[in-house]
Amino acid sequence: EKLSHFGKTQSNDIKYCTKPIKKGAESSCFDKKLEYPISSEDCDLLEKNSLKFNTQSCPSDPSLTCLSVDHQSLIGAGTYGLVVRGRSKTVHFPLAIKFMKLPTKLGTVSFNTVGRYNRIDLQSLIENKGNEKGLREAVALRLITEYEIPSIPKYVAYIETSSYKILAMELLEDYEELSKIIDKLSSKDLIYISCQTAAIVCNLDRIGISHDDMHERNILINRKNNNKVNLIDFGGANFIEKQQKHFTSTNNFLKQPINLLGHLKRIIKEDLGDYIQSQEKKQHGYFCSMMEKIITSKNDEEKEAIPYYYRILFEKYWKFSQTNKKIFKCALTK
Numbered sequence: 255e256k257l258s259h260f261g262k263t264q265s266n267d268i269k270y271c272t273k274p275i276k277k278g279a280e281s282s283c284f285d286k287k288l289e290y291p292i293s294s295e296d297c298d299l300l301e302k303n304s305l306k307f308n309t310q311s312c313p314s315d316p317s318l319t320c321l322s323v324d325h326q327s328l329i330g331a332g333t334y335g336l337v338v339r340g341r342s343k344t345v346h347f348p349l350a351i352k353f354m355k356l357p358t359k360l361g362t363v364s365f366n367t368v369g370r371y372n373r374i375d376l377q378s379l380i381e382n383k384g385n386e387k388g389l390r391e392a393v394a395l396r397l398i399t400e401y402e403i404p405s406i407p408k409y410v411a412y413i414e415t416s417s418y419k420i421l422a423m424e425l426l427e428d429y430e431e432l433s434k435i436i437d438k439l440s441s442k443d444l445i446y447i448s449c450q451t452a453a454i455v456c457n458l459d460r461i462g463i464s465h466d467d468m469h470e471r472n473i474l475i476n477r478k479n480n481n482k483v484n485l486i487d488f489g490g491a492n493f494i495e496k497q498q499k500h501f502t503s504t505n506n507f508l509k510q511p512i513n514l515l516g517h518l519k520r521i522i523k524e525d526l527g528d529y530i531q532s533q534e535k536k537q538h539g540y541f542c543s544m545m546e547k548i549i550t551s552k553n554d555e556e557k558e559a560i561p562y563y564y565r566i567l568f569e570k571y572w573k574f575s576q577t578n579k580k581i582f583k584c585a586l587t588k
């Protein structure tokens with residue numbers, strides 16, 4: 255059993271420091287940025303939510319317990335916080351648990367009830383644009399999971415303690431960031447990846463969520479499974495109010511991810527990309543509505559009513575279908 259339940263490993267197991275602090279000095283250093291102490295209050299709340307993950311002694315004070323950041327546990331690190339591997343007995347899949355350090359202790363934390371959000375207050379999120387990255391992501395993932403939108407990690411739990419915002423979600427295994435592999439991919443791969451990305455964006459659109467941070471680092475690819483795409487990092491997500499629900503998110507797919515769109519434009523030629531991009535600027539969401547139209551059109555006459563550029567894109571390059579739950583999917587073409 256690799257995952258001890260808050261059990262400590264020996265501090266000499268810590269391998270995340272490679273460079274000594276001072277020139278010539280033996281390395282006994284540690285990276286303060288990777289030190290995430292877990293208090294007994296944190297422990298209690300995590301335990302109540304059945305969340306398990308590895309811990310170790312804190313490098314700066316071995317009497318304290320910290321998140322384990324060895325190569326088995328650590329998934330990602332950044333200014334936002336740390337993503338580590340975990341488990342929960344409430345779900346059958348492994349977890350990615352994101353720990354976001356709070357800028358200050360309590361007081362500045364709004365929406366804090368008893369650590370867990372049972373009720374989602376969409377209105378306050380809309381008004382509080384940008385200030386609540388962790389909560390915003392939790393709400394987005396929870397809605398996405400409830401609506402069973404595929405290709406996005408499933409929401410498992412969101413907790414706030416006095417030190418952290420903690421988001422537990424499905425772990426995507428065997429995925430690589432598109433930014434790291436984009437130059438190795440063939441035209442066919444890139445067409446299929448962009449098609450799946452567009453389908454995910456339009457699926458989100460149907461439920462009124464826009465990702466709004468669609469760079470290549472947030473698009474994960476499983477090369478072992480037909481270049482299957484998953485979208486992560488909903489910290490910048492926006493919730494579109496019902497009245498203005500009419501498709502606003504697509505514009506972020508047609509502006510971003512810049513590198514992927516650049517490749518795509520070179521591949522599909524015929525000025526298709528430029529034309530569709532400029533249409534989207536004039537009328538946000540036009541792209542998703544055309545996608546819906548091509549799928550629901552029953553005969554040639556209805557198909558011909560769809561503007562030429564979209565028809566070419568959908569007939570020649572991106573083959574969409576829709577499941578009975580109205581989820582857009584991309585066909586893997588030979």
Ligand SMILES: Nc1ncnc2c1ncn2[C@@H]1O[C@H](COP(=O)(O)OP(=O)(O)OP(=O)(O)O)[C@@H](O)[C@H]1O
Pocket residue numbers: 329330331332333334335337350407423424425426427431471472486487488489
């Ligand atoms: N569910 C997941 N499964 C697998 N890996 C994940 C998952 N979520 C995040 N990661 C990995 O952890 C890293 C950080 O996650 P994420 O991008 O969500 O954080 P962030 O705070 O938005 O970081 P930034 O915006 O600086 O990229 C990602 O680059 C990704 O590789």
